[in-house]
Amino acid sequence: MSRAPQPRLALQAALVLAMAGAVPTAATAEVVDVELILAVDVSLSMSPGELAIQRDGYAAALTHEQVIRAIQDGVHGRIALAYVEWAGATVQHIVVPWTIITNLQEAEAVAEQLTLHPPNSARRTSISGALAFAGDMFAESPHRGLKRVVDISGDGPNNQGGLVSPARDALVEQGITINGLPLMTSGGFSSVYDLANLDLYYQHCVIGGPGAFMIPVNDWTQFPEAVRRKLVLELAGGPQPQDLRQGMPVHLAQARDDADCEIGEKMWRDRSWMWDNR
Numbered sequence: 001m002s003r004a005p006q007p008r009l010a011l012q013a014a015l016v017l018a019m020a021g022a023v024p025t026a027a028t029a030e031v032v033d034v035e036l037i038l039a040v041d042v043s044l045s046m047s048p049g050e051l052a053i054q055r056d057g058y059a060a061a062l063t064h065e066q067v068i069r070a071i072q073d074g075v076h077g078r079i080a081l082a083y084v085e086w087a088g089a090t091v092q093h094i095v096v097p098w099t100i101i102t103n104l105q106e107a108e109a110v111a112e113q114l115t116l117h118p119p120n121s122a123r124r125t126s127i128s129g130a131l132a133f134a135g136d137m138f139a140e141s142p143h144r145g146l147k148r149v150v151d152i153s154g155d156g157p158n159n160q161g162g163l164v165s166p167a168r169d170a171l172v173e174q175g176i177t178i179n180g181l182p183l184m185t186s187g188g189f190s191s192v193y194d195l196a197n198l199d200l201y202y203q204h205c206v207i208g209g210p211g212a213f214m215i216p217v218n219d220w221t222q223f224p225e226a227v228r229r230k231l232v233l234e235l236a237g238g239p240q241p242q243d244l245r246q247g248m249p250v251h252l253a254q255a256r257d258d259a260d261c262e263i264g265e266k267m268w269r270d271r272s273w274m275w276d277n278r
Contacts (some may be wrong), residue, residue, distance in 0.1 A: 004183050010143065025049050026066065032100065033074030034235060035145030036081045037137060039130045041154035041183070043087040045194075050185070051119045053152070058083070058110035061227040068104050070235035078102040079235065080143040081110065086130035087122035089161030095119075098141055112120045124160040125264065127152065127206060128167035133256045135171050145182065148174075149234050152206065153181035157195050157264030165261045177209035179234060181226060183217050204259035212253035213240030 061067055061120055062081075071079055083096035096113050100106065134150045150171065158164040166180055180202040195201055199216040209216050213233065215226045229248055233239045239250045260266075 001258070007224045008103040019085065022028055022089045028073050029079075029142060029144040030100070031076055032074050032078050032080045032143050032145050033071075033147075034079045034231075035098075035138060035143055035148045036079055036234065037135055037150045038081065038083045039134055039150055039152040040083070041087070041125065041152075041156075042084050042085040042121050042178055043154075043156065043164055045125070045155055045271065046121065048118075048121075050183075050220065053223055054152065055114045055119060057171060057224045057227045059114045060224050061231050062107045063104060063106060063111050063240065064100075064228050067105060067228060067229075067231050067235065069099060070232045071107075072103070074105070075146065080145060082137060083110070083114065084130070084137070085119055086126070086133065089126040089129040091122040091124075091126075092133040093120065093153050094137075098137075098143060100143070111271040124155045125158060125160040126161035126201065127154060127162045127254035129161040131164075131171055135174070135176070138174075138176060147210070148176045151175060151181065151234065152231065153183060153188065154235075155183035155185065156197070157205075159264040159268040163262060163265070165172060165255075168206060172209040173211070175190065177212050177238075178207050181215035181217060181230060184225045185217060185220055189257045191263075195267075199251065200259070201261070202262065203254050204256045205261035207251070207253045208255065213239050214251050214253075217252070 038058060040058070042051060046054070046179055047114045079101050080098050081101055082094065082098050084092055084094050085108065088217050096110055101110060130152060131150065138148050170177070173176060182198045182202040185197050199214065202214050215230050217223050217226045226248055233243060233250070239252070
């Protein structure tokens with residue numbers, strides 16, 4: 001004799017089906033050429049003027065004709081972009097959530113969001129925290145990119161949270177590319193923790209994954225061009241040999257076993273003051 005399904009089991013089955021329908025799958029997610037997270041340093045070592053230059057630089061780059069052309073030249077002609085500001089290990093603020101960009105108007109709408117509220121600074125510098133946060137954002141993304149990229153900018157080494165290299169490696173193992181924009185400008189509130197060879201630190205310890213590269217910024221006047229060039233290369237599939245020889249310097253990832261990827265933590269432990277401005 002057949003038996004009617006037990007009410008509890010039937011309810012559980014209904015909940016499973018409902019949850020499955022609510023979570024985007026590979027079949028239902030919107031396909032884009034690139035899922036791109038712009039992860040921007042807002043630690044206290046950045047002055048208000050520098051923070052404004054950063055946001056204005058990203059806004060200008062996103063609406064530049066070269067960037068729009070790079071988006072539209074993609075296989076699908078659209079990208080998914082998110083903009084995150086970060087500082088210490090627990091400080092990550094989503095300024096622009098996942099947003100589709102296919103044309104100038106949509107890029108201008110994203111740029112406008114960057115101008116609505118001034119950025120909020122916070123203490124310490126946790127690149128590892130920013131990378132882990134980016135990994136969670138990719139996991140929760142409603143889109144499916146042909147490639148996934150974290151574009152991280154910062155003016156100092158990791159000095160809080162987990163170590164940076166394991167955080168990098170965790171994303172690279174998932175096929176995520178990490179590109180860098182080391183800011184070697186020293187115009188903020190403190191230079192106690194400035195790292196003279198921040199570009200090498202980024203090259204050996206931060207960036208990684210398929211086609212990973214970085215563009216150092218030595219003066220804030222270079223920032224708008226650096227951001228624009230970086231976005232175009234990311235959207236075009238990464239730098240080609242000719243890109244390494246012309247325009248602003250482009251450096252590929254080059255992990256080294258002898259690189260001191262804990263230099264930021266050591267500088268923090270050896271500080272001479274009882275407080276810190278990062």
